Amino acid sequence: MSSTAIFGCTGLVGSHILSTLLAPGSSTTIQTISRRAPKSTGPNLQATIEPDTALWASKLASLTPAPKTVISSVGTTRAAAGGITNQWKIDHDLNVELAEQAKKSGAKTFVFVSSAGIRGMLSGPLPYAQMKRGVEDKIKELGFEQAIILRPGMIIGEREVAHQGGALMAGFVGLMGKVLGQGARDFVGQDADVIARAAVHAARIAEQGKAPEKFWVLEASDVVKLGRTEWKE
Numbered sequence: 457m458s459s460t461a462i463f464g465c466t467g468l469v470g471s472h473i474l475s476t477l478l479a480p481g482s483s484t485t486i487q488t489i490s491r492r493a494p495k496s497t498g499p500n501l502q503a504t505i506e507p508d509t510a511l512w513a514s515k516l517a518s519l520t521p522a523p524k525t526v527i528s529s530v531g532t533t534r535a536a537a538g539g540i541t542n543q544w545k546i547d548h549d550l551n552v553e554l555a556e557q558a559k560k561s562g563a564k565t566f567v568f569v570s571s572a573g574i575r576g577m578l579s580g581p582l583p584y585a586q587m588k589r590g591v592e593d594k595i596k597e598l599g600f601e602q603a604i605i606l607r608p609g610m611i612i613g614e615r616e617v618a619h620q621g622g623a624l625m626a627g628f629v630g631l632m633g634k635v636l637g638q639g640a641r642d643f644v645g646q647d648a649d650v651i652a653r654a655a656v657h658a659a660r661i662a663e664q665g666k667a668p669e670k671f672w673v674l675e676a677s678d679v680v681k682l683g684r685t686e687w688k689e
Contacts, residue, residue, distance in 0.1 A: 458663065459485040459521045461563075463512065463554055464529035465494045468613050469569055472652030473527060474501075479689065487523055489515045509550055513557040525659050526558040529569040540583050548587040552594045565602040565662050566595055567655050572609045572676055596671050602662040605673045606655055610645030642680045654683030 460477060464470035465488040477486050478498035488494055489504045489512050506515055516526070528551055537543040551568065558566050570588045579585040595603050658674060661667050674682065 458524040459487065460525040460527065460659070461487040461489070461516060461519060461523035461558075462527045462529075463489060464531065464569070465496075466490050466492055467529055467531070468611060468648045469651050469655075470527075470529040471495060472613075472649045473529060473655055476649075476652050476656045485521065487519050509546070512550065513553045516554060516557045517561055519561070522561050523558075523563055525565040525567065525663070526554065526563045527567040527569075527655060527659065528554055529655075530554070531569070544583070544587055547584075548590050551591045555591070555595050555598055559598045559600060564600065565604065565659060566598075566600045567604040567606070567659055568592065568595055569606045569608070569651065569655065572607045574607070601670070602667055603671045604655070604658045604662060604667070605671070606651060606658070606679055607673065607675050608646045608651045608679050609676045611648055611651060612645045613648035642676065646676060646679050646683070650683035650687075651679055652683070653687045654679040654681075657682040657687060 462470060462474055462477070465474045471494065474486065474488065474494055475496040477484055478496050478501060482498075482500060484500060485502065486498070486500050487502045487504070489506055491505070491507045491509065493505055494501075494503055502519075504515055504519075506512060516523075530546065530551055532543055532546045534540050534543045537546060555566055555568070568591060570592055571584070573579050574585040574588045574592075576585075592605055595605070654674060658667070658672065662672070
């Protein structure tokens, strides 16, 4: 892959995206902009620390070389943000701003980690679904040469800051897998590293000009397929 910028690189999925791209043998230039230093390191990593997310778009504009692929897994929870208004600023406004700047900076591909079920009838009025739909719609409107939207189900993995009820739900999904099989588990939730590999795999396919659609949406089954079944180191 050509130069790639990652936002959300210290989060659950984003940290796995970064470590996947920094795997031994990779020659891709990886650029990150984050509030704190990423845990993964490597000779190809150019890490920018910027605590103020309001400055991230301007930092993106100044990256050299300008990234051809931009990946965002930026997101938070209502509890962590301190309310729905603050969550909207991160999950929606910041992602929209990054997508707009990526387009202005000449990025060819934009990858966004969204969420499953946000287009369903029952989820329509929910603020979380509205945030994600808004970002997806903006990315489509911007007309990147290639847009990739991942819609995983429950994201399974060890978080630095536990989500309320997250451990209980993850335990339930794990039990479901043991009782009903891997397919049932995959239907409900996917491991963070699998989601990350799916994002990287899809971006590589896009760079090769082999993406099936200009606006390519990966539902949970597609995430499992690209991130585990068809994944090659």
